[in-house]
Amino acid sequence: MNYILESLAQIFGRKPTRPSKEQISDAAQVIHFEKKQHKLTQEELDAARQAHAKQSNKWLKRRWITLIVVNLLFVVSYYFDVQLLEGALTASRFVGFHMADLNSALQVMLAYKHLVLNLVIGTVTIFVLWLLLGGRTFCSWVCPYHLLSEWAERLHLWLVGKRIIKGRSFHRGVRFIFYIIFALLALLTGYTVFETISPTGILSRAMIYGPGLGLLWVAALLLFEVFVSRRAWCRYVCPIGITYGVVGVISPLRIKYNLKDCHHEGDCRKACLVPHVLDLTIKGRVQDVEMDVSADCTRCGMCVDICPTGSLKFEIKGLSKLL
Amino acid sequence: MSKSGDTTKRRPSAKRRQESRREFLRSTALVAGVMTVSLFGYYPVAQGVSLRLRPPGAIKTADDEQEFLASCIKCGQCVQTCPVEAIKLADLADGFAIGTPYIDAREQACDFSCDGLQCVLACPTGSLTHDLDYPADSRMGFARLDKPSTCLAVQGKGFKGITRGAQFNGKLRFDEIDRWNPIQLKEHPFDLEICDLCVRLCPIEIRIAQCDAGKPPSNDPNQCPPKHAITLEPIEDSDGLQRMRPVIQEGCVGCGVCEMVCPVEPTAIVIDIDKVTEMV
Numbered sequence: 001m002n003y004i005l006e007s008l009a010q011i012f013g014r015k016p017t018r019p020s021k022e023q024i025s026d027a028a029q030v031i032h033f034e035k036k037q038h039k040l041t042q043e044e045l046d047a048a049r050q051a052h053a054k055q056s057n058k059w060l061k062r063r064w065i066t067l068i069v070v071n072l073l074f075v076v077s078y079y080f081d082v083q084l085l086e087g088a089l090t091a092s093r094f095v096g097f098h099m100a101d102l103n104s105a106l107q108v109m110l111a112y113k114h115l116v117l118n119l120v121i122g123t124v125t126i127f128v129l130w131l132l133l134g135g136r137t138f139c140s141w142v143c144p145y146h147l148l149s150e151w152a153e154r155l156h157l158w159l160v161g162k163r164i165i166k167g168r169s170f171h172r173g174v175r176f177i178f179y180i181i182f183a184l185l186a187l188l189t190g191y192t193v194f195e196t197i198s199p200t201g202i203l204s205r206a207m208i209y210g211p212g213l214g215l216l217w218v219a220a221l222l223l224f225e226v227f228v229s230r231r232a233w234c235r236y237v238c239p240i241g242i243t244y245g246v247v248g249v250i251s252p253l254r255i256k257y258n259l260k261d262c263h264h265e266g267d268c269r270k271a272c273l274v275p276h277v278l279d280l281t282i283k284g285r286v287q288d289v290e291m292d293v294s295a296d297c298t299r300c301g302m303c304v305d306i307c308p309t310g311s312l313k314f315e316i317k318g319l320s321k322l323l
Numbered sequence: 324m325s326k327s328g329d330t331t332k333r334r335p336s337a338k339r340r341q342e343s344r345r346e347f348l349r350s351t352a353l354v355a356g357v358m359t360v361s362l363f364g365y366y367p368v369a370q371g372v373s374l375r376l377r378p379p380g381a382i383k384t385a386d387d388e389q390e391f392l393a394s395c396i397k398c399g400q401c402v403q404t405c406p407v408e409a410i411k412l413a414d415l416a417d418g419f420a421i422g423t424p425y426i427d428a429r430e431q432a433c434d435f436s437c438d439g440l441q442c443v444l445a446c447p448t449g450s451l452t453h454d455l456d457y458p459a460d461s462r463m464g465f466a467r468l469d470k471p472s473t474c475l476a477v478q479g480k481g482f483k484g485i486t487r488g489a490q491f492n493g494k495l496r497f498d499e500i501d502r503w504n505p506i507q508l509k510e511h512p513f514d515l516e517i518c519d520l521c522v523r524l525c526p527i528e529i530r531i532a533q534c535d536a537g538k539p540p541s542n543d544p545n546q547c548p549p550k551h552a553i554t555l556e557p558i559e560d561s562d563g564l565q566r567m568r569p570v571i572q573e574g575c576v577g578c579g580v581c582e583m584v585c586p587v588e589p590t591a592i593v594i595d596i597d598k599v600t601e602m603v
Binding site for chain 1 (some may be wrong): 345346350354357358361362364368389390392393394396397398399400404412415416418421445447448565
């Protein structure tokens with residue numbers, strides 16, 4: 001229950017709470033205390049990083065391959081007319097079976113105010129799929145904009161590192177405000193306003209049906225992310241992230257944090273698209289020895305890759321215990 | 324650790340307060356900026372720029388396609404099923420109508436060569452309504468003889484050769500050549516005493532002729548259109564020349580084949596996208 005409420009609060013933009021001493025379990029308190037007594041030196045931290053450096057992009061590779069393969073399936077399916085995955089990311093059919101992106105379907109339902117059976121089937125299918133797979137997993141494992149944005153992010157961080165530009169942040173709560181505005185616009189005007197500027201839809205269609213002017217908007221977003229604000233679209237605007245985030249709240253696929261070996265050096269938070277979900281890795285923060293990262297997490301696995309101590313791991317709630 | 328946390332909660336430093344005020348302003352600007360950009364999408368819709376010939380079954384009234392734009396999920400599954408590739412997706416210039424399917428009839432019209440209205444069946448949201456079963460049930464628009472003076476039939480002229488020229492890539496299904504595969508118009512030259520391409524190639528008229536010959540499409544009598552779409556009528560004239568005029572009939576569904584095949588430039592016959600057009 002706590003996990004659900006905390007996840008929802010984070011998705012809607014609240015800062016993760018700092019627990020009071022009473023909320024922290026005894027076992028966790030013991031570890032927090034021990035860590036306070038024995039501080040790690042910079043050399044020890046560097047050594048741990050060095051030792052881990054070689055094996056640190058397993059999940060990145062898997063994710064990029066998945067993302068590219070899924071999007072290529074759409075392209076190849078149409079190009080060679082094999083009817084494997086027809087349509088685009090907004091709605092499609094996988095070997096004839098309907099699938100509908102939850103956010104696009106929601107926008108259409110709000111705007112059109114009628115339910116068609118095919119759309120219901122597609123929406124339920126995708127809901128169950130991402131419920132099993134983690135919700136915002138869609139963002140980092142499927143969304144084509146995510147990949148471009150990741151490359152833009154690298155450029156942005158390089159520019160910031162060289163002190164050529166200064167990164168700006170926004171309040172995370174604005175994403176929820178956008179969500180409400182776009183939902184209301186669809187409901188009141190009857191136009192799916194968000195689809196007009198959704199880089200996910202624009203990119204997906206551009207790959208499958210050929211490029212268009214919409215790509216200029218995507219390019220503008222990427223430039224904004226390179227020169228102004230890191231991952232701005234995904235972090236502060238995109239309603240798709242909220243929709244799938246809410247689905248992920250009850251998903252068994254999560255990232256699990258283990259306090260024991262954590263060095264609290266914060267490399268995971270630097271790599272993360274949504275670093276607030278990793279606030280529990282800050283020294284003295286976590287309430288229990290083991291805790292799940294909130295559902296705003298996109299399950300991209302960057303933190304799993306980068307963690308030198310194996311303190312962050314993928315887990316399937318319930319199943320991991322059985323295995 | 325917890326102590327410093329408490330102090331920040333009680334009284335943030337001046338610098339932090341300033342930073343949070345700036346963040347608030349930036350965030351407000353972000354909301355205003357993104358919303359402005361997205362609402363620009365209304366402009367082409369309001370101006371009617373986005374009004375286009377839509378695939379069969381598109382839900383819209385004569386002067387408003389708001390419902391169609393609302394219900395379309397912009398996935399392009401209709402595009403993928405069309406055997407003559409008549410359907411295209413609108414671009415960002417169409418604003419809110421981005422990603423919605425349309426047909427540029429002069430480039431490639433819908434010739435119903437799929438027979439079963441595949442685009443309608445493919446539509447996951449009912450934006451192309453499943454209420455129609457046969458080509459003759461649809462009403463995408465309405466044909467109109469826009470420039471009677473340039474029409475070859477009106478001038479009493481015939482037509483010989485390839486209509487639309489060798490550069491044109493438009494396709495049509497000719498039942499007598501290949502029932503299943505549409506061919507390019509340039510592979511099918513004509514030699515007509517009086518030009519009647521718009522009537523001869525009209526998918527509705529072709530179906531009516533097949534039914535009259537006792538061979539309805541797919542052997543399904545339901546495929547037979549109840550009303551004529553276009554006929555060639557003689558014109559009373561004093562100069563002794565035999566002149567004819569294509570007359571649009573009630574059964575026209577607005578598929579656009581007549582506009583596509585019209586040999587004169589610019590086309591003499593066009594499709595109006597209003598579904599209800601007063602009969603001339």
